Amino acid sequence: MTSATHRSRPRLSRRLWWLWTLLGLLGLGGILYAADLVMSEGTVPRGVTVGGVDIGSMSPDQAEVRLRNQLADQVKTPVTVVAGGLQTEFNPVTAGLTVDWDATVDQAGQQPKNPITRLLSFWQTREVGTVSHINEPLLSGTAGRLAGDLTQDAADATLSINDEGKAEITDDVDGQTVEQDDIDAELRNNWLNADHRVTVDADITSAAVDRAEAERTAREVVDKVTSGDVVFTGRDDVEGVLRPADMGRIVTFASDGDHLRTDWNTDAAKEILTATLGATEVEFRNANFEVNGNDLTVIPSQDGVEIDWDKTLDNLDEKLLDTTQRRHDVTYNDRKATYTTEMAQNxxxxxxxxxxxxxxxxxxxxxxxxxxxxxxxxxxxxxxxxxxxxxxxxxxxxxxxxxxxxxxxxxxxxxxxxxxxxxxxxxxxxxxxxxxxxxxxxxxxxxxxxxxxxxxxxxxxxxxxxxxxxxxxxxxxxxxxxxxxxxxxxxxxxxxxxxxxxxxxxxxxxxxxxxxxxxxxxxxxxxxxxxxxxxxxxxxxxxxxxxxxxxxxxxxxxxxxxxxxx
Structure with a gap:
């Protein structure tokens, strides 16, 4: 019996030691908490950052000075605004956006009373952001300009024939619209982001004519009309030639709904062919008179020969698209003088x-x-x-x-x-x-x-x-x-x-x-x-x-x- 009593006393001593140790630690923690509470009274909570600048444990005045010094350049730095596939930028100062330094420090709040929160603040940071001072008219004007910069109409893919007779295609471009109110809200809340970049949602609209349509039209039209010279044979075997390099003036393409329409310019074809075939025409002229005082001299008549361009270039699209028949005859009209030299002489x-x-x-x-x-x-x-x-x-x-x-x-x-x-x-x-x-x-x-x-x-x-x-x-x-x-x-x-x-x-x-x-x-x-x-x-x-x-x-x-x- 004496032996059992002797063994229980060491166990009780150890328990009392742990209890006194715990009480001591709690007491010490309480002393430290009270000391920290007293020492940090009236300062910015520990771990608080604004724009990445640590202002924790500072007095409000010290915090404001530090923010002004370290963020002064950032608040003047141009901000990039991105929406969809477009971007633009603005200057915060001219947009009426500045930092309300007092309010920014005030929003950090007071030192927390929770001892756990106070303890964790030694290792954790808390970003509280900035409070902005806003000039409403300037901001509204800036948001409107940015909305215009970030809005564009959809652009259809285009197709043309270059001077070398080759197809040239430009890609279609999506259109987009951005609401001014959305931009306004994003600028207010995020203009002082660390990367000086604001992203706004855009409504995207697709082009009606895409690149695939342009490539299809190039295969069906351009490849055919540029497959070789198209020759028009006139009188005396004089030839007019439409070469692949000429086709860009004659054959053009325009958006028409969701496809490309092919337009055929017969006037351009006539102009090109006239350079050589014009020599086969003869100017029509009725007889006339040159009057010099009382003297009249007869100007002889001349029968005319004219190219009938309407008939010659009839169905021009079919002629140019036909890759097997590339030669055609020129149609002429012979025009007789209605008032002849003999009539004038008499x-x-x-x-x-x-x-x-x-x-x-x-x-x-x-x-x-x-x-x-x-x-x-x-x-x-x-x-x-x-x-x-x-x-x-x-x-x-x-x-x-x-x-x-x-x-x-x-x-x-x-x-x-x-x-x-x-x-x-x-x-x-x-x-x-x-x-x-x-x-x-x-x-x-x-x-x-x-x-x-x-x-x-x-x-x-x-x-x-x-x-x-x-x-x-x-x-x-x-x-x-x-x-x-x-x-x-x-x-x-x-x-x-x-x-x-x-x-x-x-x-x-x-x-x-x-x-x-x-x-x-x-x-x-x-x-x-x-x-x-x-x-x-x-x-x-x-x-x-x-x-x-x-x-x-x-x-x-x-x-x-x-x-x-x-």
Missing amino acids: ASFDDVMGSFTTGGFASDSGVNIRRVAEQVNGAIVLPGETFSLNGFTGPRGTAQGFVEAGVIEDGHADRAVGGGISQFATTLFNAAYFAGMEDVAHTPHSYYISRYPAGREATVYEGAIDLQFKNTFDTPVLIRTSADSSSVSVELRGVRHVEVESITGARTNFTDPERIELEGDTCSPSSGSRGFTITDTRVVRDLDGRELSRTTRTTKYDPSPIVTCR
């Missing part, structure tokens, strides 16, 4: 077919009337041809010898270069009228001018209003003009075929003028005049007196306003 201009004279114009208008009369004097109108006053004279500006003179603008007097030319147009119109020419185009004045025959006059305006008449007879017409300081005369000479009578109707449907006030140096007072409607009937008879036609035209003139100058 022409007579002895008869006055129609003539007319007007006067009463101002001296400055006379300059323009004499100039246009000089231009038109000696003009020839061949059988079947149409004479155009604007087309014959071309521009009528100061460079052509015309001056500023009076015109009628909105019913009242004004001035413009070329003023007065309508007087010549009216004179020419009446000469053609009485010569039996066909009226193709003429425009009466809006307001009646008393020196012209009512219902039988014409105005012209360069590039807009023209005077045109057609010679429907089988003999040519020579236009002779003369003008002095007071009048202008026009004769149409040739072979007289008809007699023409003008029957002028009564003036009806009168309208009263309105009153207007104008100002300026060019203002000219006017008592105005009433508007009215009038008819003119042209009766055409042959030389035996038989009536061939009777045509009535109605002209409505607006009232000219009563003008008062201020």
Whole structure:
């Protein structure tokens, strides 16, 4: 019994030793915890990092200084923004993104009370990130720009034929869109990432035409049209050749839904072939006259030979795609002169077919009337041809010898270069009228001018209003003009075929003028005049007196306003 009691005492001693040791350690830990708690009061929790910078155990002021020093460059570093297959960048400063240093340190919180957390903080770190100060308008503008940079339309694959006659293909490119709100959110939260890189989701759209479609079209079209020369044989064995290197100008491709459409440019093919085949054509020319004063010299006629390009290049796509038949014939049209040298040599201009004279114009208008009369004097109108006053004279500006003179603008007097030319147009119109020419185009004045025959006059305006008449007879017409300081005369000479009578109707449907006030140096007072409607009937008879036609035209003139100058 004594032996058992002796053995139990050592065991009890060992247990008490472990208990006292544990209590000692706990006491020591408590002392250390209390000391650490007191010493770290008011500092940033241990292990806290911001942007990878350790600010644990520092006072808030010390932590802020360290962050400013070590992150100053990073907050100004451009940030790359990636979305889908595109990327761009922005400057945080100009985007209105800066760090709120106080708030960043504050968000680290207080020292933890949990002793385990405090113990683990000796080995673990905790990244708390930054708190940003945001200039909303700047950030919104930046997000909008980035959305544009990161958005692109899908691009179809393309196919073309290069100068060497080979297929060239560009890859299709996916399109993408990025929402501005998504960019805005990512910038706010992640602009100060350690790698200065922000990733945004993009909505991807595929191109309609992919590379596979371009490669298929190249096999089916390009390989065939460039398989060899395509030869067009013209007269006298002259050849025009479309070579593989030419095909890029003739054969082009464009997106059409989910496939490539082939377009065939016949104009380009014609241009290439004309370089050699043009020598087989002969210019068509009716006989004409060179007028030199009163002398007329006949310009001989020439029968023409023209390539019928529509027929020659008909079904051009089939011709170019046919890899077995690469030679084709050129189609021609032979055109005979309708007015021959013999006809011109026998022409007579002895008869006055129609003539007319007007006067009463101002001296400055006379300059323009004499100039246009000089231009038109000696003009020839061949059988079947149409004479155009604007087309014959071309521009009528100061460079052509015309001056500023009076015109009628909105019913009242004004001035413009070329003023007065309508007087010549009216004179020419009446000469053609009485010569039996066909009226193709003429425009009466809006307001009646008393020196012209009512219902039988014409105005012209360069590039807009023209005077045109057609010679429907089988003999040519020579236009002779003369003008002095007071009048202008026009004769149409040739072979007289008809007699023409003008029957002028009564003036009806009168309208009263309105009153207007104008100002300026060019203002000219006017008592105005009433508007009215009038008819003119042209009766055409042959030389035996038989009536061939009777045509009535109605002209409505607006009232000219009563003008008062201020």
